[in-house]
Amino acid sequence: MVKINSTVQAKQFKGQSSNFATLLKTMRLPFLTLTLFCVLLGLSTAIYSDAVISWFDFSICLVGAFSAHIAVNTLNEYQDFHSGLDFKTIKTPFSGGSGGLIENSMAAPLVLKTVLISIAVTMLCGCYFIYQFGTTILPLGVIGITIIITYTRYINKSPLLCLFAPGIGFGALMVVGTDFVLTGHFSVTAMSAGAVCLFLVSNLLLLNQIPDVDADKSVGRKHIVITYGINNSLVVYTVFLICSAAVVILASFHNVLPKLSYFALIPMLAGVESVRELKNACNKHQTIPTSAMQKSLGLNVIAANFTPLLLAICILTSTLN
Template sequence: MAKKTAKKTSGNPQKRAHPAPKRSGNPAAVRRATARDWVGGARPRTLTLALAPVLLGSAVAHWFSAFDPWLAVLALAVAVFLQVGVNYANDYSDGVRGTDAVRVGPSRLTGSGAAKPRTVLTVALVFFALAAACGLAVVVLTQLWWLIAVGALALVAAWFYTGGRRPYGYAGLGELVAFVFFGPVAVVGTTFIQTGTAPFESWLSGVMIGLFAAAILLVNNIRDIDQDAQVAKRTLAVRLGARASRIVFVVLLALPFAGLAWFAILFPAAPLTLFALLITLPVSLIVITARTPRELILALQLTSLAALVFAVALSAAIAF
């Protein structure tokens, strides 16, 4: 009997050191996901990342007297469907990897066991398909067939954020990709499909709102820094460390306001965008001094709100 017992407990020590991740919560208490859980899984507060760049891109198009409401709505649909798809795909990928087993934020559909992984994946793919369909409609209306390549690249970026064998979100590149796709790509793309041009104002406003997008993802990762480090998810926050990450977050929130100097020359109402500082300054203080996940969750919510206020104010100044 002793030999049999020894055989059962022997094996690769690395496997014993890193046991298979368990689902968070009490397995006996796992309940089925409700409609509210699915809405929460879409992470509505992150949808400012989709709305803000389309507002700015359309505002520049309006300034050029080329605003097309149908193309603007389609661009918004692409952005929203893609963002929701990313959120569900993230839920699925992190859940099956076991990353969400130690999370401190809101529970996820897959990680908590409230929904089957295949179901969450299917929902993500449906939203990706909706984004692709709206994108194809834009291509047909504008006859800009090369946009198909841009759309395909966006879908690839959406999936490999946490999906695939080597997700770039686990390598600290999430903030960079969020900056690019929810900043210059989204703003300039929205302007281009309506005007056929890519003016400097679109590029600059794209950079500005892209910095907000990077800040939103960074503060989310700062909240999860200890848990991500445990599961080898080397986000930018994990790579930089808590103190440096908080400083970078403040810088990301401050830089967009520097770009307002250019817009103030062209648009008299642009300085009103400075009112967004009433949100970003307290948020910066919260992140610098935060000691609990709850404080960082509040900071995440306020950063999303600040991005929306910034984009709405600047868009109004440009368009009107």
């Protein structure tokens, strides 16, 4: 009897461990670095404005940002699994979903609970800041929660909304929102830094849609790549990359951002190489080779992550002088 109970307990523990491992996969933890860098960028602009930083408020902001990103990732994985899209996408290190629920569908209820908890945590953090600053920050919270809940099922069916939603979430909401809760007001410096992230993060998701275009089309999605094709999408990518660089150059030239911010242009060169790689692949082949696609996606990740990080470092360094 004891042996049977021990066996049952061992199986239950193994099942729970397996479900937890699946949950971690659906959270897409390696991608959460982008959240950290965007929040740090908002912190840097607040320090640049000589604000007295409340590290407790910054901690709440960081928790809210991470929970929002986790909510988006897990809800996307959960809904893509149930729609069948997860079974059709080509998995790469940067796109196509984690495949965690395909490997272990028993973890689906746990993933859904995590979605609800993450949204609840995000909303609680937002309510704290509304209590602190009033309803001025409420529109940012409403937009953020709306993007989280509607991104997979609804936003992905509108080319323009799908293009701008990721950038708005990370650039306008995380960068500008962080600066606001630390300073109590909106600033041109934070908006400039947020605009840089807006264009780069929108580009990040834009390229990630290319490998999944056929799968996405089969479930009714209608983003830029599906609607206008790969070549036109690369034109949009190039325009957004130029806009991001232009914001850095103009904001630095007019002293909205410190002159050191020019160094933040360096990681954007990875984006230049990314689009060049894809254009060459499109010209030479009917379908983009896997090696070229993965190289391009990897370079795109470098541009989107290291630009806000380096920009934050440049801004913080300038405050030491």
